[in-house]
Each structure stands twice: as C-alpha cells, then as structure tokens.
Amino acid sequence: MERRKVGILGATGMVGQRFIQLLNNHPWFEITWLAASDRSAGKAYAEACKWKLDTPLPANIGAMTVQPNVPELAKDDLPKIIFAALDAEHARELEPKFAAAGCAVISNSSAFRMVEDVPLVVPEVNAGHLDLLEAQAWRKNSGGYIVTNPNCSAIGLVLALKPLEERFGIESLFVSTMQAVSGAGYPGVASLDILGNVVPFIKNEEEKMQEEVGKLLGRSRGNRIEMLDAKVSAHCNRVPVEDGHTECVSIKFRKKATREEILAAWSEFAPLRGQHLPSAPEHPVEFDSSVDRPQPRLDRMRGHGMASTVGRLRECPLLDWKFVVLSHNTIRGAAGAALLNAEVLARMGKLDKLGVPTGNAAQRQAVLA
Ligand code: NAP
Numbered sequence: 001m002e003r004r005k006v007g008i009l010g011a012t013g014m015v016g017q018r019f020i021q022l023l024n025n026h027p028w029f030e031i032t033w034l035a036a037s038d039r040s041a042g043k044a045y046a047e048a049c050k051w052k053l054d055t056p057l058p059a060n061i062g063a064m065t066v067q068p069n070v071p072e073l074a075k076d077d078l079p080k081i082i083f084a085a086l087d088a089e090h091a092r093e094l095e096p097k098f099a100a101a102g103c104a105v106i107s108n109s110s111a112f113r114m115v116e117d118v119p120l121v122v123p124e125v126n127a128g129h130l131d132l133l134e135a136q137a138w139r140k141n142s143g144g145y146i147v148t149n150p151n152c153s154a155i156g157l158v159l160a161l162k163p164l165e166e167r168f169g170i171e172s173l174f175v176s177t178m179q180a181v182s183g184a185g186y187p188g189v190a191s192l193d194i195l196g197n198v199v200p201f202i203k204n205e206e207e208k209m210q211e212e213v214g215k216l217l218g219r220s221r222g223n224r225i226e227m228l229d230a231k232v233s234a235h236c237n238r239v240p241v242e243d244g245h246t247e248c249v250s251i252k253f254r255k256k257a258t259r260e261e262i263l264a265a266w267s268e269f270a271p272l273r274g275q276h277l278p279s280a281p282e283h284p285v286e287f288d289s290s291v292d293r294p295q296p297r298l299d300r301m302r303g304h305g306m307a308s309t310v311g312r313l314r315e316c317p318l319l320d321w322k323f324v325v326l327s328h329n330t331i332r333g334a335a336g337a338a339l340l341n342a343e344v345l346a347r348m349g350k351l352d353k354l355g356v357p358t359g360n361a362a363q364r365q366a367v368l369a
Helices: 014-023 071-077 088-100 123-135 137-141 152-168 205-216 259-267 331-347 361-368
Strands: 004-009 029-035 081-084 104-107 145-148 170-179 219-221 224-226 231-238 245-253 285-288 308-315 321-327
Touching (some): 029 071, 081 088, 081 331, 088 137, 123 145, 123 152, 123 224, 123 331, 137 145, 137 361, 152 170, 152 205, 152 245, 152 285, 205 231, 259 285, 259 308
Parallel strands (some): 004 029, 004 081, 104 145
Antiparallel strands (some): 170 245, 219 224, 245 321, 308 321
16 A cells, blocks of 8 residues: 655654654655754754654654745645644644645644634544534635644543443543653753652643543534533643653542443443554553552553553542553654544545545635635
8 A cells, every 4th residue: 555645743842753753664654744943944854853762763754854834835745644743832823824735734732622623532532523624614625624632641531531431421520640741842841840859730731631521522513512511620740750641530420330340341442443543552441450550661651652551440538439540641642642543534534635625616715705
C-alpha cells in the first residue's frame, strides 16, 4: 500500500518529536513536510531541534529542511494530512489556515477542542463524534477540517472511565493529578522550580480536564455534543517525573457496582479490536493488582505507551470507589492519540478526498459570506 504523505506543524517541540518517533516506519503514513516557528524555518531539522527522545533521530528526518508555517508557500509540496503540535495561541491562528487550504488538521492543542463542530476524540471512547467534522465550514468550503485530541491528563482518565460510564453511569468524580514535566513542553518548567518539589498549579489545566471529560463522554446529537451530566472536580499538580501522568480518582456511580463488575468492565473494554489499526493497543485499559502500582517509570510504556494502567481499586468512604490511573503523556496523551485519530479517520474514508469541498455552491457561498 502506498503510504499517505503527512506533515508536522510544531515539529521541533516535545510532541513534534514524538510524532517523528511514532511515524518513523509507520505502515500507512510518511513524513514529507516539517514546519515550526520562524526561529527554525530554513534550518536542517537536526540543527533546529534539541532531540530529547531515547531513540536516535532518524537520519532522513534530521536532514529535512524545516519549512515556514505558511501553507501557501508549500504549494504542491503541502501534504493534505497535518499533525499539529502547537501551543494554543499559535494553533488558534495557524490551524484554520491549514484547514482552509484543504488539509485535515489533526491537532493536540486546546485552541478548538471545545468548539461545537470540532470533534474532540479518543477513538476507543467516542469515535462516533468524528461525524461532527462534516458540519465544519472548512469541510464544506475547502475539503479540510480540524480534529482534536484532549489534554494529556484527560485522555488516560477517560479511557478508564468509558467502560464504567457505559455500565454504571457516572454521577460525580474527583481527580487529583501528578503530571510529568515533559507535559510542559521544552524547556518547560525551570529545574530550580521542580527539583525536589511539587507545583500545585498548571495554568487552565483543571478547567480543561473538567470540561473535556464532559464532551468526550457526551452524546452525539446531530451537529453537537450533549455534555455528560456528571460533576467533575480536578486538582492538577506538576511533579518531578520525566514522563507519565498519574491520577488519583474517586468516583460515584448512578448504579451500584461491585469490585468484580468494575474489573470486568475494564478487562472486556476493547472497542477497536478487529479494526487492525497500527497504533491501537490490544488492551486500552490494563489493570495491575499489585498494591503499589501503577508507577510512571514502570508502567508508562504498557501497550507501547498507548495503554492506560489502572490499579489500587478500593472502596471510597466519600464516594463509591477509588483507584489510580497512569498514562504516558506525550505518547497516549498527545502524539500517539493524534496518530490513532488519523488511523481511524483513514479507516472511515475521511482522509480520501481532502481538498475537495463537500458543500454545494450555495453552501460554499454561505460559508464565505
Ligand atoms: P513545545 O515543546 O513548546 O513545542 C512547541 C512547538 O511549536 C515547537 O516546534 C515550536 O517551534 C512550535 N512553534 C512555536 N511558535 C510557532 C509558530 N508561530 N509557528 C509554527 N510553529 C511554532 O510544546 P509541546 O509540549 O510539544 O506541546 C505542543 C502542543 O501540544 C501544546 O498545545 C500542548 O498543550 C499540547 N500537548 C502537549 C502534551 C505534552 O505532554 N507535552 C500533551 C498533550 C497536548 P520552534 O522550535 O521553532 O520554537
């Protein structure tokens, strides 16, 4: 099968590097275009980027020239699939330009996650929400669109929550996170602030977790998502861990659940099985019965970094049950999540006619007006 050409916007950052690592030798996608800020444009990737991953930078990628962030300048070299790893401010400005140029923008940023017609998707949880993108003005007018994945803490959490919501219904949820430093990008948090320390504040993180969980577990109602009717309270903390976000969760269900029923819900959860997606983990939620797991150093690479590990399930004297969730923040929580979204979009045929407007003349006129 011929591989589809893809580009990475924000290719030099922490998430951009993960994209390069995960896309290296990917059976469906091939990197043909890399872009970052004006600071990096025109340089060889190896020179522009401080490579921070524990696998070598592929030589062919290191030799590629970082392109400007302007779709028009790329002309025919612009791939129609763009993985975007920009901070929210730049994403708000740049992602629409790529969607307007007919690209599928598969974004990690928070800029458009809560916009009504933009799907916020974790494929095992709510792949059906991808139909929302057919309502987007870009799709009608240019054949492009924007799809997003959630915040790195919300992803690990909703994987564990989805099978529980399906069987018991969630009434309320309390979650306290211990988030790795790589979640702040590079150079991120100053070493003097984080070594031997905990920082009990991550800007906008608690709000993002609370609202994104509601949208991810919400119901599709035509061209909008009805938010999950549950109370969610999040505390977010930065801790001196390199990779892997740990989350302590207490939960109240609408229907009583036993320990055995909760464990069965997690172990039977395999919504993508049979689709043969290269990045989908065999078991999206893995339960570890050891008293002291999950731990970031030991468990973040389960399912090639794409599984969410749960453990320490026990009764909660305040709500019903409590447990611990762990997931890799730059793989499952970012680049791997976007890649899995792209694989599902490919399976759905939504990467086939990019750049071909879906709207009729009247609809396109209305969009332009
Ligand atoms: P980062 O390490 O700070 O990287 C930012 C990237 O954006 C760099 O490649 C940078 O290029 C590029 N950039 C900055 N300004 C630009 C511009 N005007 N035009 C084009 N590119 C520009 O950040 P990150 O951790 O990779 O995060 C990227 C996004 O993913 C953020 O929205 C973040 O919230 C989200 N996210 C991150 C994680 C995580 O665990 N790190 C998880 C989930 C979601 P230069 O090198 O040229 O400056």
